[in-house]
Amino acid sequence: MSEISNISKTFFAYLSRPHLYPELARKIYKNIFNRKAAFKGKDDAALWCAKNAISQEKTIAEILGFKNYTKIEELYPEILAEAKSNEKNCPVKMGGAGALDLIFYINEYLKAENAVETGVAYGWSSLAALLSIEKRNGTLYSSDMPYLGKENDQYVGCVVPENLTFNWQLFRFADRESLPKIFKIQDSIDFVHYDSDKSYDGRMWAYPLLFKHLRKGGVLMSDDIGDNAAFMDFCLQNNYESIVVEFDEKYAGFIFKK
Ligand SMILES: C[S@@+](CC[C@H](N)C(=O)[O-])C[C@H]1O[C@@H](n2cnc3c(N)ncnc32)[C@H](O)[C@@H]1O
Structure with a gap:
Protein backbone atom coordinates (compact mmCIF):
# COMPACT_ATOMS: atom_id res chain seq x y z
CA MET A 1 0.00 0.00 0.00
CA SER A 2 1.36 3.46 -0.91
CA GLU A 3 2.35 5.92 1.80
CA ILE A 4 -0.45 8.31 0.78
CA SER A 5 -3.14 5.63 1.10
CA ASN A 6 -1.67 4.53 4.45
CA ILE A 7 -1.81 8.09 5.75
CA SER A 8 -5.37 8.62 4.58
CA LYS A 9 -6.46 5.27 6.08
CA THR A 10 -4.96 6.28 9.44
CA PHE A 11 -6.48 9.76 9.20
CA PHE A 12 -10.00 8.39 8.60
CA ALA A 13 -9.52 5.85 11.40
CA TYR A 14 -8.81 8.77 13.74
CA LEU A 15 -11.83 10.71 12.43
CA SER A 16 -14.20 7.89 13.37
CA ASN A 34 9.28 17.09 14.71
CA ARG A 35 9.63 14.19 12.26
CA LYS A 36 13.06 12.92 13.31
CA ALA A 37 12.42 12.69 17.06
CA ALA A 38 11.57 8.97 17.10
CA PHE A 39 15.16 7.71 16.85
CA LYS A 40 16.98 10.53 18.67
CA GLY A 41 20.23 9.19 20.16
CA LYS A 42 19.66 5.60 18.94
CA ASP A 43 23.36 4.81 18.41
CA ASP A 44 24.39 6.06 21.87
CA ALA A 45 21.50 4.19 23.46
CA ALA A 46 22.42 0.94 21.70
CA LEU A 47 26.02 1.20 22.96
CA TRP A 48 24.91 2.07 26.50
CA CYS A 49 22.50 -0.88 26.55
CA ALA A 50 25.07 -3.33 25.18
CA LYS A 51 27.63 -2.21 27.78
CA ASN A 52 25.26 -2.55 30.76
CA ALA A 53 22.99 -5.42 29.79
CA ILE A 54 22.48 -8.64 31.70
CA SER A 55 20.22 -11.55 30.79
CA GLN A 56 16.60 -11.89 31.85
CA GLU A 57 17.46 -15.15 33.66
CA LYS A 58 20.28 -13.56 35.67
CA THR A 59 18.12 -10.55 36.55
CA ILE A 60 15.34 -12.72 37.94
CA ALA A 61 17.67 -15.10 39.79
CA GLU A 62 20.30 -12.69 41.12
CA ILE A 63 18.75 -9.23 41.33
CA LEU A 64 15.21 -10.25 42.29
CA GLY A 65 16.46 -13.31 44.22
CA PHE A 66 14.22 -15.98 42.66
CA LYS A 67 16.92 -18.64 42.38
CA ASN A 68 15.91 -21.61 40.20
CA TYR A 69 12.69 -19.83 39.27
CA THR A 70 10.04 -21.49 37.10
CA LYS A 71 9.03 -19.80 33.85
CA ILE A 72 5.40 -18.69 33.69
CA GLU A 73 4.85 -21.02 30.77
CA GLU A 74 5.52 -23.92 33.17
CA LEU A 75 3.64 -22.36 36.09
CA TYR A 76 0.50 -21.71 34.03
CA PRO A 77 0.72 -24.09 31.01
CA GLU A 78 -2.99 -24.09 30.17
CA ILE A 79 -3.40 -20.31 30.34
CA LEU A 80 -0.30 -19.75 28.21
CA ALA A 81 -1.37 -22.38 25.66
CA GLU A 82 -4.78 -20.74 25.30
CA ALA A 83 -3.17 -17.30 25.03
CA LYS A 84 -0.90 -18.53 22.22
CA SER A 85 -3.85 -20.04 20.42
CA ASN A 86 -5.79 -16.76 20.75
CA GLU A 87 -2.86 -14.86 19.29
CA LYS A 88 -2.56 -17.35 16.42
CA ASN A 89 -6.26 -17.12 15.62
CA CYS A 90 -6.39 -13.34 15.86
CA PRO A 91 -7.06 -11.94 12.37
CA VAL A 92 -5.01 -8.79 13.06
CA LYS A 93 -1.26 -8.90 13.63
CA MET A 94 -0.08 -6.70 16.52
CA GLY A 95 3.07 -5.97 18.59
CA GLY A 96 4.39 -9.15 20.23
CA ALA A 97 5.39 -10.34 23.70
CA GLY A 98 8.24 -8.82 25.74
CA ALA A 99 10.12 -10.09 28.80
CA LEU A 100 7.13 -11.83 30.36
CA ASP A 101 8.95 -13.77 33.09
CA LEU A 102 10.66 -10.57 34.18
CA ILE A 103 7.33 -8.70 34.36
CA PHE A 104 5.78 -11.52 36.38
CA TYR A 105 8.68 -11.85 38.82
CA ILE A 106 9.05 -8.08 39.39
CA ASN A 107 5.37 -8.06 40.40
CA GLU A 108 6.01 -11.06 42.66
CA TYR A 109 9.06 -9.36 44.21
CA LEU A 110 7.11 -6.15 44.86
CA LYS A 111 3.99 -8.06 45.97
CA ALA A 112 2.34 -5.58 43.64
CA GLU A 113 -1.29 -4.65 44.22
CA ASN A 114 -1.52 -1.67 41.88
CA ALA A 115 0.23 -1.60 38.52
CA VAL A 116 0.03 0.62 35.45
CA GLU A 117 0.99 -0.33 31.93
CA THR A 118 1.00 1.59 28.67
CA GLY A 119 0.54 -0.41 25.48
CA VAL A 120 -1.63 -3.57 25.47
CA ALA A 121 -2.09 -4.87 21.87
CA TYR A 122 -2.54 -8.69 22.30
CA GLY A 123 -2.08 -8.22 26.04
CA TRP A 124 1.01 -10.35 26.76
CA SER A 125 2.47 -7.93 29.30
CA SER A 126 -1.01 -7.49 30.80
CA LEU A 127 -1.29 -11.27 31.20
CA ALA A 128 2.14 -11.57 32.87
CA ALA A 129 1.38 -8.76 35.35
CA LEU A 130 -2.17 -9.97 36.06
CA LEU A 131 -1.05 -13.53 36.86
CA SER A 132 0.84 -12.08 39.80
CA ILE A 133 -1.44 -9.16 40.80
CA GLU A 134 -4.55 -11.37 40.82
CA LYS A 135 -3.11 -13.37 43.75
CA ARG A 136 -3.45 -10.25 45.93
CA ASN A 137 -6.72 -9.20 44.31
CA GLY A 138 -5.01 -6.03 43.07
CA THR A 139 -5.61 -4.03 39.91
CA LEU A 140 -3.74 -3.52 36.67
CA TYR A 141 -4.59 -0.19 35.00
CA SER A 142 -3.73 -0.27 31.30
CA SER A 143 -3.64 2.50 28.72
CA ASP A 144 -3.97 1.61 25.05
CA MET A 145 -5.18 3.13 21.82
CA PRO A 146 -5.65 0.80 18.84
CA TYR A 147 -3.33 0.50 15.85
CA LEU A 148 -5.11 2.97 13.63
CA GLY A 149 -5.92 1.66 10.19
CA LYS A 150 -5.79 -1.95 11.43
CA GLU A 151 -9.25 -1.96 13.03
CA ASN A 152 -7.91 -4.09 15.89
CA ASP A 153 -10.03 -2.51 18.66
CA GLN A 154 -12.02 -5.66 19.46
CA TYR A 155 -8.88 -7.83 19.71
CA VAL A 156 -6.95 -5.64 22.17
CA GLY A 157 -6.11 -7.82 25.18
CA CYS A 158 -7.27 -11.03 23.44
CA VAL A 159 -4.66 -13.21 25.21
CA VAL A 160 -5.96 -12.28 28.69
CA PRO A 161 -8.40 -14.94 30.01
CA GLU A 162 -11.78 -13.73 31.22
CA ASN A 163 -11.21 -14.61 34.89
CA LEU A 164 -8.26 -12.19 35.04
CA THR A 165 -10.31 -9.28 33.67
CA PHE A 166 -11.87 -8.78 37.15
CA ASN A 167 -8.49 -7.33 38.18
CA TRP A 168 -8.05 -5.25 35.04
CA GLN A 169 -9.11 -1.75 34.05
CA LEU A 170 -8.40 -0.86 30.43
CA PHE A 171 -8.42 2.80 29.36
CA ARG A 172 -8.81 3.05 25.59
CA PHE A 173 -7.33 6.49 25.03
CA ALA A 174 -3.90 7.81 24.13
CA ASP A 175 -1.59 7.83 27.19
CA ARG A 176 -1.82 11.60 27.53
CA PHE A 183 -3.92 8.55 38.50
CA LYS A 184 -7.20 10.14 39.60
CA ILE A 185 -8.34 6.65 40.64
CA GLN A 186 -5.03 5.32 42.00
CA ASP A 187 -2.20 7.59 42.96
CA SER A 188 0.29 5.14 44.46
CA ILE A 189 1.62 2.54 42.04
CA ASP A 190 3.85 -0.48 42.76
CA PHE A 191 4.84 -1.34 39.20
CA VAL A 192 4.81 0.42 35.83
CA HIS A 193 5.45 -1.15 32.43
CA TYR A 194 5.93 1.27 29.52
CA ASP A 195 5.36 -0.14 26.02
CA SER A 196 3.27 2.35 24.01
CA ASP A 197 4.49 5.54 22.29
CA LYS A 198 8.13 4.67 21.58
CA SER A 199 9.15 8.13 20.32
CA TYR A 200 11.80 10.04 22.26
CA ASP A 201 9.33 12.82 23.12
CA GLY A 202 6.55 10.40 24.04
CA ARG A 203 8.81 8.60 26.50
CA MET A 204 10.27 11.80 27.92
CA TRP A 205 6.73 13.03 28.61
CA ALA A 206 5.57 9.76 30.19
CA TYR A 207 8.55 8.52 32.25
CA PRO A 208 8.63 11.45 34.74
CA LEU A 209 4.86 11.33 35.22
CA LEU A 210 4.85 7.56 35.76
CA PHE A 211 7.84 7.75 38.09
CA LYS A 212 6.20 10.48 40.17
CA HIS A 213 3.27 8.19 40.91
CA LEU A 214 5.41 5.18 41.86
CA ARG A 215 5.54 4.39 45.55
CA LYS A 216 8.94 4.31 47.26
CA GLY A 217 10.55 0.95 46.36
CA GLY A 218 8.32 0.60 43.29
CA VAL A 219 9.62 -0.23 39.81
CA LEU A 220 9.37 1.57 36.47
CA MET A 221 10.13 -0.81 33.58
CA SER A 222 10.32 0.17 29.93
CA ASP A 223 10.47 -1.98 26.81
CA ASP A 224 12.67 -1.32 23.74
CA ILE A 225 15.03 1.08 25.45
CA GLY A 226 17.63 0.72 22.68
CA ASP A 227 15.32 2.37 20.10
CA ASN A 228 16.36 5.89 21.13
CA ALA A 229 18.12 7.63 24.04
CA ALA A 230 15.04 8.51 26.11
CA PHE A 231 15.44 5.87 28.85
CA MET A 232 19.21 6.41 29.04
CA ASP A 233 18.78 10.20 29.23
CA PHE A 234 16.02 9.90 31.84
CA CYS A 235 18.33 7.78 34.04
CA LEU A 236 21.49 9.85 33.54
CA GLN A 237 19.79 13.25 33.91
CA ASN A 238 18.17 12.19 37.20
CA ASN A 239 21.03 10.07 38.47
CA TYR A 240 18.80 6.97 38.61
CA GLU A 241 20.53 3.61 38.76
CA SER A 242 19.00 1.31 36.18
CA ILE A 243 19.10 -2.36 35.28
CA VAL A 244 19.32 -3.12 31.56
CA VAL A 245 18.03 -6.51 30.48
CA GLU A 246 18.75 -8.18 27.16
CA PHE A 247 16.25 -10.62 25.67
CA ASP A 248 15.31 -11.58 22.10
CA GLU A 249 18.09 -9.32 20.78
CA LYS A 250 16.54 -6.19 22.26
CA TYR A 251 16.61 -4.39 25.58
CA ALA A 252 14.25 -3.58 28.43
CA GLY A 253 15.25 -1.48 31.42
CA PHE A 254 13.99 -0.88 34.91
CA ILE A 255 14.56 1.44 37.85
CA PHE A 256 13.74 0.98 41.55
CA LYS A 257 12.40 4.20 43.07
CA LYS A 258 14.59 4.95 46.09
C1 LIG B 1 4.13 -2.96 21.32
S1 LIG B 1 2.40 -2.87 21.52
C2 LIG B 1 2.19 -3.37 23.18
C3 LIG B 1 2.52 -4.82 23.41
C4 LIG B 1 2.08 -5.31 24.78
N1 LIG B 1 2.75 -4.62 25.86
C5 LIG B 1 2.30 -6.81 24.91
O1 LIG B 1 3.16 -7.24 25.70
O2 LIG B 1 1.57 -7.59 24.25
C6 LIG B 1 2.10 -1.14 21.63
C7 LIG B 1 0.65 -0.75 21.87
O3 LIG B 1 0.63 0.63 22.30
C8 LIG B 1 -0.36 1.34 21.57
N2 LIG B 1 0.02 2.76 21.54
C9 LIG B 1 0.92 3.38 20.74
N3 LIG B 1 0.99 4.68 21.04
C10 LIG B 1 0.14 4.90 22.08
C11 LIG B 1 -0.23 6.05 22.83
N4 LIG B 1 0.30 7.23 22.59
N5 LIG B 1 -1.14 5.90 23.81
C12 LIG B 1 -1.69 4.67 24.08
N6 LIG B 1 -1.38 3.56 23.39
C13 LIG B 1 -0.49 3.67 22.40
C14 LIG B 1 -0.35 0.65 20.20
O4 LIG B 1 -1.48 0.94 19.43
C15 LIG B 1 -0.24 -0.80 20.63
O5 LIG B 1 -1.50 -1.31 20.97
Whole structure:
Protein backbone atom coordinates (compact mmCIF):
# COMPACT_ATOMS: atom_id res chain seq x y z
CA MET A 1 0.00 0.00 0.00
CA SER A 2 1.36 3.46 -0.91
CA GLU A 3 2.35 5.92 1.80
CA ILE A 4 -0.45 8.31 0.78
CA SER A 5 -3.14 5.63 1.10
CA ASN A 6 -1.67 4.53 4.45
CA ILE A 7 -1.81 8.09 5.75
CA SER A 8 -5.37 8.62 4.58
CA LYS A 9 -6.46 5.27 6.08
CA THR A 10 -4.96 6.28 9.44
CA PHE A 11 -6.48 9.76 9.20
CA PHE A 12 -10.00 8.39 8.60
CA ALA A 13 -9.52 5.85 11.40
CA TYR A 14 -8.81 8.77 13.74
CA LEU A 15 -11.83 10.71 12.43
CA SER A 16 -14.20 7.89 13.37
CA ARG A 17 -12.87 7.90 16.96
CA PRO A 18 -13.56 11.32 18.57
CA HIS A 19 -11.94 10.23 21.86
CA LEU A 20 -8.62 10.11 19.96
CA TYR A 21 -8.87 13.62 18.41
CA PRO A 22 -6.34 15.09 20.89
CA GLU A 23 -3.80 12.44 19.76
CA LEU A 24 -4.61 13.19 16.10
CA ALA A 25 -3.78 16.87 16.70
CA ARG A 26 -0.48 15.90 18.37
CA LYS A 27 0.40 13.51 15.50
CA ILE A 28 -0.24 16.19 12.87
CA TYR A 29 1.96 18.66 14.78
CA LYS A 30 4.71 16.04 15.20
CA ASN A 31 4.69 15.07 11.53
CA ILE A 32 5.03 18.69 10.45
CA PHE A 33 7.53 20.02 13.02
CA ASN A 34 9.28 17.09 14.71
CA ARG A 35 9.63 14.19 12.26
CA LYS A 36 13.06 12.92 13.31
CA ALA A 37 12.42 12.69 17.06
CA ALA A 38 11.57 8.97 17.10
CA PHE A 39 15.16 7.71 16.85
CA LYS A 40 16.98 10.53 18.67
CA GLY A 41 20.23 9.19 20.16
CA LYS A 42 19.66 5.60 18.94
CA ASP A 43 23.36 4.81 18.41
CA ASP A 44 24.39 6.06 21.87
CA ALA A 45 21.50 4.19 23.46
CA ALA A 46 22.42 0.94 21.70
CA LEU A 47 26.02 1.20 22.96
CA TRP A 48 24.91 2.07 26.50
CA CYS A 49 22.50 -0.88 26.55
CA ALA A 50 25.07 -3.33 25.18
CA LYS A 51 27.63 -2.21 27.78
CA ASN A 52 25.26 -2.55 30.76
CA ALA A 53 22.99 -5.42 29.79
CA ILE A 54 22.48 -8.64 31.70
CA SER A 55 20.22 -11.55 30.79
CA GLN A 56 16.60 -11.89 31.85
CA GLU A 57 17.46 -15.15 33.66
CA LYS A 58 20.28 -13.56 35.67
CA THR A 59 18.12 -10.55 36.55
CA ILE A 60 15.34 -12.72 37.94
CA ALA A 61 17.67 -15.10 39.79
CA GLU A 62 20.30 -12.69 41.12
CA ILE A 63 18.75 -9.23 41.33
CA LEU A 64 15.21 -10.25 42.29
CA GLY A 65 16.46 -13.31 44.22
CA PHE A 66 14.22 -15.98 42.66
CA LYS A 67 16.92 -18.64 42.38
CA ASN A 68 15.91 -21.61 40.20
CA TYR A 69 12.69 -19.83 39.27
CA THR A 70 10.04 -21.49 37.10
CA LYS A 71 9.03 -19.80 33.85
CA ILE A 72 5.40 -18.69 33.69
CA GLU A 73 4.85 -21.02 30.77
CA GLU A 74 5.52 -23.92 33.17
CA LEU A 75 3.64 -22.36 36.09
CA TYR A 76 0.50 -21.71 34.03
CA PRO A 77 0.72 -24.09 31.01
CA GLU A 78 -2.99 -24.09 30.17
CA ILE A 79 -3.40 -20.31 30.34
CA LEU A 80 -0.30 -19.75 28.21
CA ALA A 81 -1.37 -22.38 25.66
CA GLU A 82 -4.78 -20.74 25.30
CA ALA A 83 -3.17 -17.30 25.03
CA LYS A 84 -0.90 -18.53 22.22
CA SER A 85 -3.85 -20.04 20.42
CA ASN A 86 -5.79 -16.76 20.75
CA GLU A 87 -2.86 -14.86 19.29
CA LYS A 88 -2.56 -17.35 16.42
CA ASN A 89 -6.26 -17.12 15.62
CA CYS A 90 -6.39 -13.34 15.86
CA PRO A 91 -7.06 -11.94 12.37
CA VAL A 92 -5.01 -8.79 13.06
CA LYS A 93 -1.26 -8.90 13.63
CA MET A 94 -0.08 -6.70 16.52
CA GLY A 95 3.07 -5.97 18.59
CA GLY A 96 4.39 -9.15 20.23
CA ALA A 97 5.39 -10.34 23.70
CA GLY A 98 8.24 -8.82 25.74
CA ALA A 99 10.12 -10.09 28.80
CA LEU A 100 7.13 -11.83 30.36
CA ASP A 101 8.95 -13.77 33.09
CA LEU A 102 10.66 -10.57 34.18
CA ILE A 103 7.33 -8.70 34.36
CA PHE A 104 5.78 -11.52 36.38
CA TYR A 105 8.68 -11.85 38.82
CA ILE A 106 9.05 -8.08 39.39
CA ASN A 107 5.37 -8.06 40.40
CA GLU A 108 6.01 -11.06 42.66
CA TYR A 109 9.06 -9.36 44.21
CA LEU A 110 7.11 -6.15 44.86
CA LYS A 111 3.99 -8.06 45.97
CA ALA A 112 2.34 -5.58 43.64
CA GLU A 113 -1.29 -4.65 44.22
CA ASN A 114 -1.52 -1.67 41.88
CA ALA A 115 0.23 -1.60 38.52
CA VAL A 116 0.03 0.62 35.45
CA GLU A 117 0.99 -0.33 31.93
CA THR A 118 1.00 1.59 28.67
CA GLY A 119 0.54 -0.41 25.48
CA VAL A 120 -1.63 -3.57 25.47
CA ALA A 121 -2.09 -4.87 21.87
CA TYR A 122 -2.54 -8.69 22.30
CA GLY A 123 -2.08 -8.22 26.04
CA TRP A 124 1.01 -10.35 26.76
CA SER A 125 2.47 -7.93 29.30
CA SER A 126 -1.01 -7.49 30.80
CA LEU A 127 -1.29 -11.27 31.20
CA ALA A 128 2.14 -11.57 32.87
CA ALA A 129 1.38 -8.76 35.35
CA LEU A 130 -2.17 -9.97 36.06
CA LEU A 131 -1.05 -13.53 36.86
CA SER A 132 0.84 -12.08 39.80
CA ILE A 133 -1.44 -9.16 40.80
CA GLU A 134 -4.55 -11.37 40.82
CA LYS A 135 -3.11 -13.37 43.75
CA ARG A 136 -3.45 -10.25 45.93
CA ASN A 137 -6.72 -9.20 44.31
CA GLY A 138 -5.01 -6.03 43.07
CA THR A 139 -5.61 -4.03 39.91
CA LEU A 140 -3.74 -3.52 36.67
CA TYR A 141 -4.59 -0.19 35.00
CA SER A 142 -3.73 -0.27 31.30
CA SER A 143 -3.64 2.50 28.72
CA ASP A 144 -3.97 1.61 25.05
CA MET A 145 -5.18 3.13 21.82
CA PRO A 146 -5.65 0.80 18.84
CA TYR A 147 -3.33 0.50 15.85
CA LEU A 148 -5.11 2.97 13.63
CA GLY A 149 -5.92 1.66 10.19
CA LYS A 150 -5.79 -1.95 11.43
CA GLU A 151 -9.25 -1.96 13.03
CA ASN A 152 -7.91 -4.09 15.89
CA ASP A 153 -10.03 -2.51 18.66
CA GLN A 154 -12.02 -5.66 19.46
CA TYR A 155 -8.88 -7.83 19.71
CA VAL A 156 -6.95 -5.64 22.17
CA GLY A 157 -6.11 -7.82 25.18
CA CYS A 158 -7.27 -11.03 23.44
CA VAL A 159 -4.66 -13.21 25.21
CA VAL A 160 -5.96 -12.28 28.69
CA PRO A 161 -8.40 -14.94 30.01
CA GLU A 162 -11.78 -13.73 31.22
CA ASN A 163 -11.21 -14.61 34.89
CA LEU A 164 -8.26 -12.19 35.04
CA THR A 165 -10.31 -9.28 33.67
CA PHE A 166 -11.87 -8.78 37.15
CA ASN A 167 -8.49 -7.33 38.18
CA TRP A 168 -8.05 -5.25 35.04
CA GLN A 169 -9.11 -1.75 34.05
CA LEU A 170 -8.40 -0.86 30.43
CA PHE A 171 -8.42 2.80 29.36
CA ARG A 172 -8.81 3.05 25.59
CA PHE A 173 -7.33 6.49 25.03
CA ALA A 174 -3.90 7.81 24.13
CA ASP A 175 -1.59 7.83 27.19
CA ARG A 176 -1.82 11.60 27.53
CA GLU A 177 -5.56 11.19 28.18
CA SER A 178 -5.50 7.78 29.92
CA LEU A 179 -2.78 8.37 32.48
CA PRO A 180 -4.36 11.41 34.19
CA LYS A 181 -7.63 9.42 34.40
CA ILE A 182 -5.80 6.45 35.94
CA PHE A 183 -3.92 8.55 38.50
CA LYS A 184 -7.20 10.14 39.60
CA ILE A 185 -8.34 6.65 40.64
CA GLN A 186 -5.03 5.32 42.00
CA ASP A 187 -2.20 7.59 42.96
CA SER A 188 0.29 5.14 44.46
CA ILE A 189 1.62 2.54 42.04
CA ASP A 190 3.85 -0.48 42.76
CA PHE A 191 4.84 -1.34 39.20
CA VAL A 192 4.81 0.42 35.83
CA HIS A 193 5.45 -1.15 32.43
CA TYR A 194 5.93 1.27 29.52
CA ASP A 195 5.36 -0.14 26.02
CA SER A 196 3.27 2.35 24.01
CA ASP A 197 4.49 5.54 22.29
CA LYS A 198 8.13 4.67 21.58
CA SER A 199 9.15 8.13 20.32
CA TYR A 200 11.80 10.04 22.26
CA ASP A 201 9.33 12.82 23.12
CA GLY A 202 6.55 10.40 24.04
CA ARG A 203 8.81 8.60 26.50
CA MET A 204 10.27 11.80 27.92
CA TRP A 205 6.73 13.03 28.61
CA ALA A 206 5.57 9.76 30.19
CA TYR A 207 8.55 8.52 32.25
CA PRO A 208 8.63 11.45 34.74
CA LEU A 209 4.86 11.33 35.22
CA LEU A 210 4.85 7.56 35.76
CA PHE A 211 7.84 7.75 38.09
CA LYS A 212 6.20 10.48 40.17
CA HIS A 213 3.27 8.19 40.91
CA LEU A 214 5.41 5.18 41.86
CA ARG A 215 5.54 4.39 45.55
CA LYS A 216 8.94 4.31 47.26
CA GLY A 217 10.55 0.95 46.36
CA GLY A 218 8.32 0.60 43.29
CA VAL A 219 9.62 -0.23 39.81
CA LEU A 220 9.37 1.57 36.47
CA MET A 221 10.13 -0.81 33.58
CA SER A 222 10.32 0.17 29.93
CA ASP A 223 10.47 -1.98 26.81
CA ASP A 224 12.67 -1.32 23.74
CA ILE A 225 15.03 1.08 25.45
CA GLY A 226 17.63 0.72 22.68
CA ASP A 227 15.32 2.37 20.10
CA ASN A 228 16.36 5.89 21.13
CA ALA A 229 18.12 7.63 24.04
CA ALA A 230 15.04 8.51 26.11
CA PHE A 231 15.44 5.87 28.85
CA MET A 232 19.21 6.41 29.04
CA ASP A 233 18.78 10.20 29.23
CA PHE A 234 16.02 9.90 31.84
CA CYS A 235 18.33 7.78 34.04
CA LEU A 236 21.49 9.85 33.54
CA GLN A 237 19.79 13.25 33.91
CA ASN A 238 18.17 12.19 37.20
CA ASN A 239 21.03 10.07 38.47
CA TYR A 240 18.80 6.97 38.61
CA GLU A 241 20.53 3.61 38.76
CA SER A 242 19.00 1.31 36.18
CA ILE A 243 19.10 -2.36 35.28
CA VAL A 244 19.32 -3.12 31.56
CA VAL A 245 18.03 -6.51 30.48
CA GLU A 246 18.75 -8.18 27.16
CA PHE A 247 16.25 -10.62 25.67
CA ASP A 248 15.31 -11.58 22.10
CA GLU A 249 18.09 -9.32 20.78
CA LYS A 250 16.54 -6.19 22.26
CA TYR A 251 16.61 -4.39 25.58
CA ALA A 252 14.25 -3.58 28.43
CA GLY A 253 15.25 -1.48 31.42
CA PHE A 254 13.99 -0.88 34.91
CA ILE A 255 14.56 1.44 37.85
CA PHE A 256 13.74 0.98 41.55
CA LYS A 257 12.40 4.20 43.07
CA LYS A 258 14.59 4.95 46.09
C1 LIG B 1 4.13 -2.96 21.32
S1 LIG B 1 2.40 -2.87 21.52
C2 LIG B 1 2.19 -3.37 23.18
C3 LIG B 1 2.52 -4.82 23.41
C4 LIG B 1 2.08 -5.31 24.78
N1 LIG B 1 2.75 -4.62 25.86
C5 LIG B 1 2.30 -6.81 24.91
O1 LIG B 1 3.16 -7.24 25.70
O2 LIG B 1 1.57 -7.59 24.25
C6 LIG B 1 2.10 -1.14 21.63
C7 LIG B 1 0.65 -0.75 21.87
O3 LIG B 1 0.63 0.63 22.30
C8 LIG B 1 -0.36 1.34 21.57
N2 LIG B 1 0.02 2.76 21.54
C9 LIG B 1 0.92 3.38 20.74
N3 LIG B 1 0.99 4.68 21.04
C10 LIG B 1 0.14 4.90 22.08
C11 LIG B 1 -0.23 6.05 22.83
N4 LIG B 1 0.30 7.23 22.59
N5 LIG B 1 -1.14 5.90 23.81
C12 LIG B 1 -1.69 4.67 24.08
N6 LIG B 1 -1.38 3.56 23.39
C13 LIG B 1 -0.49 3.67 22.40
C14 LIG B 1 -0.35 0.65 20.20
O4 LIG B 1 -1.48 0.94 19.43
C15 LIG B 1 -0.24 -0.80 20.63
O5 LIG B 1 -1.50 -1.31 20.97
